[in-house]
Amino acid sequence: GQQLNQSPQSMFIQEGEDVSMNCTSSSIFNTWLWYKQDPGEGPVLLIALYKAGELTSNGRLTAQFGTTRKDSFLNISASIPSDVGIYFCAGQLRNFGAGKSTFGDGTTLTVKP
């Protein structure tokens, strides 16, 4: 089946630093999604990407849909303590699989004040 690999698996950074993480797939998707999960909560959608090459921002977050359609990237600028959590990428095939999302294995972010 499809597998999504996220890297790095975990990051320990100082408050104020920028963060980059990525997600690669063994197959093509036509929608890429990025979520954040806080402890004890469900994942929350951060950014959705629908076209190869698309670059979309949401506040300090910027995500890109890779041109090969097999990868996506998420950047967080000027990190703050509340950025702590697990970041998941997810891929979808819009017209197949009834909207099923395949999730990556997550990047755990720790921000030191």
Next chain:
Amino acid sequence: DTAVSQTPKYLVTQMGNDKSIKCEQNLGHDTMYWYKQDSKKFLKIMFSYNNKELIINETVPNRFSPKSPDKAHLNLHINSLELGDSAVYFCASSQAKGRGYTFGSGTRLTVV
């Protein structure tokens, strides 16, 4: 007003018991899902319903049976619980294919 609400939040039960988890969404979404998150935080789809119709049924033991009485509700019943069923179960909904999900806050199931 919680968009996707699951009950209970925590469930501790003995092996062999039968239990249910309930999920309701007030977003008017057509599609609902059950995902399982294991101890390594990996999220794996179990089932999906669109307008009360089962459309995704991944390789899940038939001890797990979803039920959707209407498009706002998707419940999960588990028979003969096993230790390996311990996990966090998330309900989610989405408006259309290719759109993101709204997740519930999860049900932490512990089988002892």
